[in-house]
Amino acid sequence: MNPADAGPETRANVLTVTDLQTAFPTRRGTVRAVDGVSFDVREGETLGLVGESGSGKSVTAMSILRLVAAPGRIESGRIELAGQDVLALEGEELRRVRGSIAGMVFQNPMTALNPSFTVGWQLMEALRAHGVRDPEELQRRVEQALAAVGMPDPARQLDTYPHQMSGGMRQRVVIAMGMINEPRLLIADEPTTALDVTIQAQVLNLMKRLTREHGTALLLITHNMGVIARMCDRVAVMYAGEIVEEALVRTLFSAPKHPYTSGLLRSIPRADHGRGKVPTMTGFPPDMAAPPSGCRFADRCPYVVDACLSDRPALVEVESAHKTRCLRVQELGGSVADLTVRGVA
Amino acid sequence: MTPDRGATPTPLLQVNDLVKHFPVRGRGPAQMLRAVDGVSFTVNAGETVGVVGESGCGKSTVARLVVGLTKPTSGSVLVEGGDIWARGKEGAERRRRMQMVFQNPTGSMNPRRTVGDAVAEPLQVLRAPGIRAKVEETLSLVGLKPEMADRMPHEMSGGQQQRAAIARAMISNPALVVHDESVASLDISLQAQILNLLVDLQDRLGTAYLFISHDLAAVQAISHRVVVMYLGEVVESATAVEFAARPLHPYSVALRRAALLPDPEIEQSRVEVGLTGDVPSPLNPPSGCRFRTRCPYAEQKCADEKPALRPAQDGHYVACHFAGIATATTALEGAS
Amino acid sequence: MIRPALTRLASLFGVLLVVSMLVFFLGSLIPGDLASVIVGHEGATPEQFERVRRELGLDQPLIVQYLNWLGNAVTGDFGTSPITAREVSADIAQQFPVSLELALLCLVTSTVIGVPVGIKAAVSNKGWVDAAMRASLLVMFSVPVFVVGILLLLFASAFAPDLFNVTYVPWQQDLVGNLRSMALPVATITLPFAAMTMQMTRSATLEVLSDPYITTARAVGVKRRRVHYVHALRNALPPVVTFLGFQFGVMMGGLLVVEQIFSLPGLGRGMLDAINNRDYPSVTAITMVFAAVFVVVNAAIDLLYPVLDPRQRSR
Amino acid sequence: STPGSTGGAADKTLTIAETNPPQTFDPIQSSQIATMYAWQHLYNGLARVDAQGELQPDLATEWKASDDGLTYDFTLRDGVTFSDGSPLTADDVVFSFERLLTKGLPYSQSRFADLESVKAVDATHVQFKLKKPNAGFLLNVGSPFFIGSAILSKKFASSNDPKTTVLGTGPFKVQSYTPNQELVLVRNDKHWNKDALPDYGTLRIKYMPDQSAQVAALSSGQVDLIFPSAENAVQLEKNAKIKVESVKGTNTMRLNINSGRKPFDNPDVRRAISLSLDRDEIVQGAFLGKAEPSAQIPPSLPGALPLSELPHQTRDVAKAKELLAKAGYANGLKITLDHLAGYATYLDRFAQLVKSQLAEAGIEVVIEANQNSVWLDHQNNAKYDIMDNVYSFNGDPMTLLSPRPGRQGPTPAEVTAAMAKATAGSPEDYRSNLQALMKLENDLVFPDIAVAAPMSMIAFGERVSGAEPDPTLARQFLADVTVK
Amino acid sequence: MNETPATVAAPASQTSRRPKLASRLLRHKSGAASLAVILIFGVVAALGSLIQPFDPIAGNVVASFSPPSAEHWLGTDDLGRDVLSRVMDGAKIALIVATVSVGVAAIIGLIIGVIAGYAGGFLDLLITRAQDVLFAFPTLLLAVIVSAVLGPGLINASLAIALVYIPRFGRIARSATLQVKHSEFLDAARLAGVPVVRMLLRHVVPNVMPSVLVLAALSVSTAQLAYASLAFLGLGVSPPQADWGSMLSEGRNFVTVAPWMVIAPAAALVLLMVAFNVVGDAVRDVMDPRGEHSKGAPIAA
Numbered sequence A: 001m002n003p004a005d006a007g008p009e010t011r012a013n014v015l016t017v018t019d020l021q022t023a024f025p026t027r028r029g030t031v032r033a034v035d036g037v038s039f040d041v042r043e044g045e046t047l048g049l050v051g052e053s054g055s056g057k058s059v060t061a062m063s064i065l066r067l068v069a070a071p072g073r074i075e076s077g078r079i080e081l082a083g084q085d086v087l088a089l090e091g092e093e094l095r096r097v098r099g100s101i102a103g104m105v106f107q108n109p110m111t112a113l114n115p116s117f118t119v120g121w122q123l124m125e126a127l128r129a130h131g132v133r134d135p136e137e138l139q140r141r142v143e144q145a146l147a148a149v150g151m152p153d154p155a156r157q158l159d160t161y162p163h164q165m166s167g168g169m170r171q172r173v174v175i176a177m178g179m180i181n182e183p184r185l186l187i188a189d190e191p192t193t194a195l196d197v198t199i200q201a202q203v204l205n206l207m208k209r210l211t212r213e214h215g216t217a218l219l220l221i222t223h224n225m226g227v228i229a230r231m232c233d234r235v236a237v238m239y240a241g242e243i244v245e246e247a248l249v250r251t252l253f254s255a256p257k258h259p260y261t262s263g264l265l266r267s268i269p270r271a272d273h274g275r276g277k278v279p280t281m282t283g284f285p286p287d288m289a290a291p292p293s294g295c296r297f298a299d300r301c302p303y304v305v306d307a308c309l310s311d312r313p314a315l316v317e318v319e320s321a322h323k324t325r326c327l328r329v330q331e332l333g334g335s336v337a338d339l340t341v342r343g344v345a
Numbered sequence B: 001m002t003p004d005r006g007a008t009p010t011p012l013l014q015v016n017d018l019v020k021h022f023p024v025r026g027r028g029p030a031q032m033l034r035a036v037d038g039v040s041f042t043v044n045a046g047e048t049v050g051v052v053g054e055s056g057c058g059k060s061t062v063a064r065l066v067v068g069l070t071k072p073t074s075g076s077v078l079v080e081g082g083d084i085w086a087r088g089k090e091g092a093e094r095r096r097r098m099q100m101v102f103q104n105p106t107g108s109m110n111p112r113r114t115v116g117d118a119v120a121e122p123l124q125v126l127r128a129p130g131i132r133a134k135v136e137e138t139l140s141l142v143g144l145k146p147e148m149a150d151r152m153p154h155e156m157s158g159g160q161q162q163r164a165a166i167a168r169a170m171i172s173n174p175a176l177v178v179h180d181e182s183v184a185s186l187d188i189s190l191q192a193q194i195l196n197l198l199v200d201l202q203d204r205l206g207t208a209y210l211f212i213s214h215d216l217a218a219v220q221a222i223s224h225r226v227v228v229m230y231l232g233e234v235v236e237s238a239t240a241v242e243f244a245a246r247p248l249h250p251y252s253v254a255l256r257r258a259a260l261l262p263d264p265e266i267e268q269s270r271v272e273v274g275l276t277g278d279v280p281s282p283l284n285p286p287s288g289c290r291f292r293t294r295c296p297y298a299e300q301k302c303a304d305e306k307p308a309l310r311p312a313q314d315g316h317y318v319a320c321h322f323a324g325i326a327t328a329t330t331a332l333e334g335a336s
Numbered sequence C: 001m002i003r004p005a006l007t008r009l010a011s012l013f014g015v016l017l018v019v020s021m022l023v024f025f026l027g028s029l030i031p032g033d034l035a036s037v038i039v040g041h042e043g044a045t046p047e048q049f050e051r052v053r054r055e056l057g058l059d060q061p062l063i064v065q066y067l068n069w070l071g072n073a074v075t076g077d078f079g080t081s082p083i084t085a086r087e088v089s090a091d092i093a094q095q096f097p098v099s100l101e102l103a104l105l106c107l108v109t110s111t112v113i114g115v116p117v118g119i120k121a122a123v124s125n126k127g128w129v130d131a132a133m134r135a136s137l138l139v140m141f142s143v144p145v146f147v148v149g150i151l152l153l154l155f156a157s158a159f160a161p162d163l164f165n166v167t168y169v170p171w172q173q174d175l176v177g178n179l180r181s182m183a184l185p186v187a188t189i190t191l192p193f194a195a196m197t198m199q200m201t202r203s204a205t206l207e208v209l210s211d212p213y214i215t216t217a218r219a220v221g222v223k224r225r226r227v228h229y230v231h232a233l234r235n236a237l238p239p240v241v242t243f244l245g246f247q248f249g250v251m252m253g254g255l256l257v258v259e260q261i262f263s264l265p266g267l268g269r270g271m272l273d274a275i276n277n278r279d280y281p282s283v284t285a286i287t288m289v290f291a292a293v294f295v296v297v298n299a300a301i302d303l304l305y306p307v308l309d310p311r312q313r314s315r
Numbered sequence D: 001s002t003p004g005s006t007g008g009a010a011d012k013t014l015t016i017a018e019t020n021p022p023q024t025f026d027p028i029q030s031s032q033i034a035t036m037y038a039w040q041h042l043y044n045g046l047a048r049v050d051a052q053g054e055l056q057p058d059l060a061t062e063w064k065a066s067d068d069g070l071t072y073d074f075t076l077r078d079g080v081t082f083s084d085g086s087p088l089t090a091d092d093v094v095f096s097f098e099r100l101l102t103k104g105l106p107y108s109q110s111r112f113a114d115l116e117s118v119k120a121v122d123a124t125h126v127q128f129k130l131k132k133p134n135a136g137f138l139l140n141v142g143s144p145f146f147i148g149s150a151i152l153s154k155k156f157a158s159s160n161d162p163k164t165t166v167l168g169t170g171p172f173k174v175q176s177y178t179p180n181q182e183l184v185l186v187r188n189d190k191h192w193n194k195d196a197l198p199d200y201g202t203l204r205i206k207y208m209p210d211q212s213a214q215v216a217a218l219s220s221g222q223v224d225l226i227f228p229s230a231e232n233a234v235q236l237e238k239n240a241k242i243k244v245e246s247v248k249g250t251n252t253m254r255l256n257i258n259s260g261r262k263p264f265d266n267p268d269v270r271r272a273i274s275l276s277l278d279r280d281e282i283v284q285g286a287f288l289g290k291a292e293p294s295a296q297i298p299p300s301l302p303g304a305l306p307l308s309e310l311p312h313q314t315r316d317v318a319k320a321k322e323l324l325a326k327a328g329y330a331n332g333l334k335i336t337l338d339h340l341a342g343y344a345t346y347l348d349r350f351a352q353l354v355k356s357q358l359a360e361a362g363i364e365v366v367i368e369a370n371q372n373s374v375w376l377d378h379q380n381n382a383k384y385d386i387m388d389n390v391y392s393f394n395g396d397p398m399t400l401l402s403p404r405p406g407r408q409g410p411t412p413a414e415v416t417a418a419m420a421k422a423t424a425g426s427p428e429d430y431r432s433n434l435q436a437l438m439k440l441e442n443d444l445v446f447p448d449i450a451v452a453a454p455m456s457m458i459a460f461g462e463r464v465s466g467a468e469p470d471p472t473l474a475r476q477f478l479a480d481v482t483v484k
Numbered sequence E: 001m002n003e004t005p006a007t008v009a010a011p012a013s014q015t016s017r018r019p020k021l022a023s024r025l026l027r028h029k030s031g032a033a034s035l036a037v038i039l040i041f042g043v044v045a046a047l048g049s050l051i052q053p054f055d056p057i058a059g060n061v062v063a064s065f066s067p068p069s070a071e072h073w074l075g076t077d078d079l080g081r082d083v084l085s086r087v088m089d090g091a092k093i094a095l096i097v098a099t100v101s102v103g104v105a106a107i108i109g110l111i112i113g114v115i116a117g118y119a120g121g122f123l124d125l126l127i128t129r130a131q132d133v134l135f136a137f138p139t140l141l142l143a144v145i146v147s148a149v150l151g152p153g154l155i156n157a158s159l160a161i162a163l164v165y166i167p168r169f170g171r172i173a174r175s176a177t178l179q180v181k182h183s184e185f186l187d188a189a190r191l192a193g194v195p196v197v198r199m200l201l202r203h204v205v206p207n208v209m210p211s212v213l214v215l216a217a218l219s220v221s222t223a224q225l226a227y228a229s230l231a232f233l234g235l236g237v238s239p240p241q242a243d244w245g246s247m248l249s250e251g252r253n254f255v256t257v258a259p260w261m262v263i264a265p266a267a268a269l270v271l272l273m274v275a276f277n278v279v280g281d282a283v284r285d286v287m288d289p290r291g292e293h294s295k296g297a298p299i300a301a
């Protein structure tokens, strides 16, 4: 039976992240880029991760495969990937997890590929890392993977170097590399940013097929709300190193409970906005080296009260499958979506 | 072609039949990669022209040609009627009036110099006074804290780098800024902020933009006119309003159709649409209409005869033998 | 395709030609006189001097001497040494293989040691083993070769007299004997050269290690070693290879001290003798050999560049 | 040595190390002593001067000078053959000397400057004619280094280049030569004197430019015998397995003075320099004690005079200062020492000692270290103040006393006269005439200041016995060495 | 409803400007320590005879080869001179050789290498070939010729070494330049209208410096040895003043009799050379944009 057919509740968790903290020591002090993040992704499910630029989405993604570069460190928390405690894995065990249990697609296709090797070699390398040796099989699977991401003339591309490709083509190669070992979890960090919409559609379809047919779990990081809308089952919203809201995708779009989420959704450009008239939030996220002690969104929040400045809200489940991190969530009622936001007429 | 010639006698930027071929050496004999193959358009002062198109269709190459980072194989780029490759000071002066925000923010910052230095660079060259203050002001404009000036590029997230790059391009009040996917890596709230900012600056300073993006929504949120490219050629050119209402080229329609809406209700029930077929290689583009290999409406004529870019309506140009055969409405019907 | 190769070839010969002119005209600036060397350190009348100079052709204008030399050189005739009366080319034919073998062996051993240690030093920010390895290589590097060489000789003669051979044995004659005669010289210079290679590799590797594609490789589960030795090294190679190339050049020309200490009849010693005796035909010819080696190695590196860095291929 | 009639076992090899390889095998084409070491194994002369300065028969069994001292008749030894078996004839001798007179280097020719002609009287008799009498003529014929006096085969040398190929009458013949590397000699079993043949079959000479490497080679047993420097001798003396033998040597270390330059044209300045030198300290410092103070004719040679009898050979700084003041240099003097760099470590130390010793007399010395070719150039063109130099003994002691015209100032008339007297005088008076010349030169401090005579040393391992170094540093003794 | 962020007030600044290279270097532990070592040698060289216990060139042959003692801390040499004083005296030569030869070569090499790499075309060809000629010349011969032309002496010998070393720096600088030549940040600077000279100084040179620095640090050592061999040929300082290389080549003849004659100068040489190399590495590290924690892999933004 196809795992995707099972109800969401009965599906097993592929990834469980509990209270993850990742920090970077810097001259200015320790930057807690990820500060107590918990979420899970189930088989065949797509979890979207959205949020402010710099809110820690990429670092979260990197932490899952323990790819955070020194001096960055995972300070605490627990990452369980297909039943394995990732933070307890050592050397070879960890390596085997990478790519085969969880694949990764990086944000920046221009630099994510090695300029000295052909695309074909690099894709084969990903297979070789997990024991595929037969040259014919390598060739076949790489061509398959490239074809799957809509690469024109896959056989020819094998001998192409990354610099000879356009950004979109490179991005597809990167995606192919993340998926080539048929991982149970695919972490995609803005996989379609460099693609035009027609290719984006192909890539998204491909990923969707993966989750449906192979039960691959997908952690999708993107800024594109359209992509979220199309792809995700659930969405987690990050702000300043924390998850501030987590809900089923429809709920999130129709009834966001956190003021940040609501502000974010309203910033989506729409035809009726007119040139240069997109509503936006004021202000900027806090300095992560010295985050405020209270709610981190407090200084930008239209609903801020004194308590917000001193008490740090917890992520609470306000409705079934809907968590939010706001002190005033009960008080503000069901949704903040229609409320007037400070500064926006 | 110069759609707006009547409005302004000399447009700010005039691109005439621009061609850029790259020789590529692979196995076998050397081949020519036709990255840009006869592109013409104009940008008026204070105007935003959006460029959309397939990835790899030559948008970035056009951008580099426009700002004078790459020399064209043939064709010309004129600023206020003067060639940017004119000899001596003249050409240099013309090139200086244009700035660019690169597609890849990480690569466009010197890893060994602070962000502030990078942003200040265009001013330092002009030896303008009060550079530091201006840098901090510009950084705040794009939503970066002034202290960020002292950071190294690698200490910032992709979005932060992108904003710094925008600040650098804007700081010397250029006449034209080419944005190559300049908001792609920003979250939407920032994107909106930046887009608003760009419009605001344009209103105040009269800066013109060549805005390259995959994001149709963003393009429409900022552009006056839109140019659609496919495989090194312009296939459609229209005002933004017109383009939003009635894209005429089948490829433009496909683009519109593939654009995702921020609405799970619609999107999750959307049948899988999008173009089929492979993107042809610019090394060996198809005969006739280059889009025909993926066009659902292609006929024999499309293979035999190359459609010229011709006016369909006032200010709306399209290169298709059967312009208007596909419409956005049919596309949307298909989507729902 | 053919044109660049031809211009390349032409410029190589250009370099050789300029070198030959320089050595001829600058060489004459060195104080000291071949005639004096031949005459020796006891009385000679001016007439006798003149005779010697005339016999050597030293009385002709330099330009004539040069053109004569050039005319002969293009036919492969580099003349005979006025000191030994031996054919210069025969001497070089004897010396060249010695220097070449020494340089090749050293290049191989120092690379085999230097590159891995350099990578190791670049990838691990802790670990006293690496620190100790680096430190000891640096220390070895700073002790002059003639001290290390002599200490090795003394130790070997006291404790392992069978492990080395004090005189050179050509490998065609006796491979084992040859290796025994090369063991100590190679050991002496391997470490200092390895130290240089290590430093260059470390620096080049550090430059690429922070590139995102390294993360990509790790993310798909490529083994750590393979990431370092294949993915990173490959990108760090261009500067390292350039460096090794000129290292090789330096070795061909600069192993004089080692050749002296270990009595290896190589080019370095030939050059020293030739300079000391103002044996101009030999000086010129050996210089041309160095220059040719250099030029060839250089061309090889240039050809290697596009192989190493695909980005340099299509431009 | 006790070789049988056919010599000892032919399969035995003696391996020695030399520092410098020979430049050429042609015995009239080099002035380099290291080159002559190679000749010594391969050639013979008509006669040979022994360690006592006495002339001994070699290829000639007897000789006779005419009364006017202008004609010398030599009788060749019977049964002498070259190493290829061809017999030695008077023609070969004539050929050899005529070749010297036409093709020899000035260095070799000048030894026979007075030789007018050579002719073969018959197959075994040769007659030399001189332009004027020369009491040193026979001694030059007997040069142990064969400077111009080696006998070549006419037939061979006319059709081969003796610079690179050899045919001689010596105890060895060349088997192979690899330049800069190794000279392999084998016993010449056709040699006329079986007693002079070694008891081993092969002599392998390795050219090892580094002295320390020679020590290592010797201690590891890869080389049987070396000629150690003083510092190596000091080190090797501590090694129980190595024997170091030394004898007083005939080489002399000197300072040449360019009397053609001011202020060295003034004998008082020259005297002051000589008086400032502390020869004992130099022996200790430069030679680590392995030398002795010496005048031009070293104490090891007959005819040497005790230094106490010679003027200006004993240090007297006060007197030196006085002489300087007299010459007008009361406030001191600054001179340059043209130092021959890279020749020997003792010479390097010597230069530094000269500097510090002269400083005490108020003479500031700047050491200019020069390579051989530059140093020679300065010397040949008299472009120096003072220079260090080493002289070797070549049979005729006159060479140790001769001024070198063109390389220094004019020769004082009294010196010229004393030289003429010695040359023209009878061979019997030669020695005492030379002594007078030496006294005169020491008084004038001209043409040079002799300082010390280093010892001749050898060091050998356990395989070697019966090795005794030659005072002249000649290598012929190697044929007498026994190898285990 | 138009709300641009133009009015954001800057929050109180809590970061100073990026600290200068020097101060970052001083915070680099091993870098600072090595800098101190070099400094000490510098002081010893500068004070010269003021702090040398004995006259480095005058000795007493009677007292030769005395082992280290309370009087002669590092013993005496073959001519009875105080080894410690001689080692101290040699520091000056070592430092001059290091700074003059490597300094001149690195600066000239950097300049011509960067120009060649950046300019490309004919200029590149010309510079590269000229360097090739220099490079193709045997080191020894070149140095001998230069010293012969300039005359012997410390500075001239150092300049001769500098000439020999120029091409290596030139090559390294050129190849590093080629690597950054096509980067987008140069494009960005070009767009900003940065004049060529400034572009080279601000953008290219800083990215070329790391390799040049490492090579420079290494060359400091080889320059010492090169100088020793020139000194051996009589082209260096006039004896009996001695550089460490010459002391070593003298001392090695006595290594079994008076090992201190080798150990003392060797230790000084090693100490100084290692210090130079560690400082070179440290400068490289602190110049690394990835900051103090330079080593290791990337951050993905």
Ligand SMILES: Nc1ncnc2c1ncn2[C@@H]1O[C@H](COP(=O)(O)OP(=O)(O)OP(=O)(O)O)[C@@H](O)[C@H]1O
Pocket (backbone or CB within 6 Å): A024, A026, A031, A033, A052, A053, A054, A055, A056, A057, A058, A059, A060, A071, A072, A107, A288, B154, B155, B156, B157, B158, B159, B160, B185, B186, B187, E299, E300, E301
């Ligand atoms: N090596 C580092 N040193 C210091 N700070 C770092 C480092 N890496 C990341 N950070 C900080 O951590 C925070 C999170 O960065 P991250 O890359 O995860 O953001 P993001 O959510 O992916 O943003 P974007 O959408 O722009 O990609 C940022 O504030 C960034 O400045």
Ligand SMILES: Nc1ncnc2c1ncn2[C@@H]1O[C@H](COP(=O)(O)OP(=O)(O)OP(=O)(O)O)[C@@H](O)[C@H]1O
Pocket (backbone or CB within 6 Å): A164, A165, A166, A167, A168, A169, A194, A196, B022, B023, B024, B033, B034, B035, B054, B055, B056, B057, B058, B059, B060, B061, B062, B103, B282, C314
């Ligand atoms: N320097 C170059 N050498 C060879 N080919 C090149 C070069 N630069 C670009 N190309 C090729 O030219 C074509 C157009 O590239 P360009 O980067 O302009 O595309 P793009 O429209 O910007 O794509 P994307 O949206 O993916 O960034 C591509 O096929 C690309 O591979």
Ligand SMILES: [Mg+2]
Pocket (backbone or CB within 6 Å): A057, A058, A059, A107, A189, B157, B158, E300, E301
């Ligand atoms: Mg990110």
Ligand SMILES: [Mg+2]
Pocket (backbone or CB within 6 Å): A167, B059, B060, B061, B103, B180
């Ligand atoms: Mg692009």
